Amino acid sequence: GIQVEQSPPDLILQEGANSTLRCNFSDSVNNLQWFHQNPWGQLINLFYIPSGTKQNGRLSATTVATERYSLLYISSSQTTDSGVYFCAVPRAGSARQLTFGSGTQLTVLP
Amino acid sequence: NAGVTQTPKFQVLKTGQSMTLQCAQDMNHNSMYWYRQDPGMGLRLIYYSASEGTTDKGEVPNGYNVSRLNKREFSLRLESAAPSQTSVYFCASSEAPAFRTGHNSPLHFGNGTRLTVT
Numbered sequence: 001g002i003q004v005e006q007s008p009p010d011l012i013l014q015e016g017a018n019s020t021l022r023c024n025f026s027d028s029v030n031n032l033q034w035f036h037q038n039p040w041g042q043l044i045n046l047f048y049i050p051s052g053t054k055q056n057g058r059l060s061a062t063t064v065a066t067e068r069y070s071l072l073y074i075s076s077s078q079t080t081d082s083g084v085y086f087c088a089v090p091r092a093g094s095a096r097q098l099t100f101g102s103g104t105q106l107t108v109l110p
Numbered sequence: 111n112a113g114v115t116q117t118p119k120f121q122v123l124k125t126g127q128s129m130t131l132q133c134a135q136d137m138n139h140n141s142m143y144w145y146r147q148d149p150g151m152g153l154r155l156i157y158y159s160a161s162e163g164t165t166d167k168g169e170v171p172n173g174y175n176v177s178r179l180n181k182r183e184f185s186l187r188l189e190s191a192a193p194s195q196t197s198v199y200f201c202a203s204s205e206a207p208a209f210r211t212g213h214n215s216p217l218h219f220g221n222g223t224r225l226t227v228t
Binding site: 033035041042043044045048086088096097098100101102103 | 141143150152158198200217222
């Protein structure tokens with residue numbers, strides 16, 4: 001099946017810093033989703049991004065499907081950005097089944 | 111809007127006991143899903159229901175059953191709980207994908223159920 005790799009696995013930032021999280025996938029996909037799991041365990045959908053770039057406040061995401069990667073940018077990070085960031089892509093042959101990466105654990109220090 | 115609501119939030123079972131996790135969504139979504147999240151294993155799909163009246167196995171269906179009660183509700187049942195089923199369970203929903211293009215749509219999660227089987 002499709003492989004999804006996220007990097008870095010862990011990231012520690014000072015409040016106000018910028019960061020880039022990466023998601024590589026092993027096969028062509030027609031969409032990709034980014035999620036944030038906060039320290040209380042809630043999973044929030046950040047972006048549904050088949051290709052191109054989307055922005056939502058301080059967060060933006062870019063997917064380059066032809067090169068099989070997506071990037072999540074966090075600017076001017078805040079302590080509330082802490083948590084785990086997951087990317088997910090559809091499994092081959094089943095658009096409804098997503099394969100999740102193992103996540104990037106982000107800690108933003110005050 | 112409440113979004114996706116799961117009950118209970120926490121549950122402790124003894125090996126062999128049964129229980130049903132409840133899930134309801136108020137977004138008029140067609141598709142609903144059950145995932146489990148384990149340390150080091152990420153999120154894995156247990157079962158899903160593409161539309162009312164249909165259910166399909168996901169990646170790790172063994173030991174579970176599901177019921178799509180109506181468009182809003184999708185329950186997960188453990189008939190005989192085992193310690194290996196200790197996990198955090200998430201229900202999720204999405205609009206049905208466009209069949210022609212195969213695109214799925216944004217996935218929205220409930221707040222999870224933390225289950226411990228002793």
